């Protein structure tokens with residue numbers, strides 16, 4: 001089996017673990033945590049679960065990018081960045097960039113502190129905003145997955 005096929009397997013597996021985890025947090029964990037009674041329980045439970053997933057997501061984002069750029073290089077397909085028909089290549093890169101900035105920069109430097117501060121002040125509002133942000137990223141990721149799977153198999157939509 002060729003190396004590029006292994007890269008595709010790693011790419012899809014990493015995306016499944018990463019975006020699947022985001023789906024689990026958005027559709028199951030945040031709604032469950034919202035229902036907990038005390039602020040302290042909400043903060044502790046959410047931080048413990050999301051903190052553990054953040055480490056898994058970091059590894060998955062690195063593997064996704066390494067395999068993705070390797071496939072692009074092997075296919076000699078960098079010029080796809082210049083063709084709007086390949087909007088899904090741009091979408092994959094942008095989604096990866098957004099999550100990378102959140103996971104490696106914003107979360108440790110800023111979001112962690114803001115989350116604690118605003119959950120103490122107004123837990124309902126903080127969780128509502130955070131839940132919405134998770135849905136936005138999840139829906140953009142779903143659109144990207146649809147575009148990338150179709151596009152990789154010759155269906156470009158535009």
Ligand code: HEM
Pocket residue numbers: 008011012015019064065067068069071072092093095096141142144145148149151152153
């Ligand atoms: C730096 C970021 C990324 C790069 C450079 C990249 C690159 C690639 C390349 C070159 C392909 C193969 C295209 C083809 O065969 O014509 C691919 C496939 C794919 N990528 Fe990405 N990707 C990245 C991130 C992502 C992300 C964030 C997602 C999901 C949200 C994603 C989901 C997929 C899917 C579902 C496929 C289709 C696999 C298949 O059906 O064969 N990728 N990617």
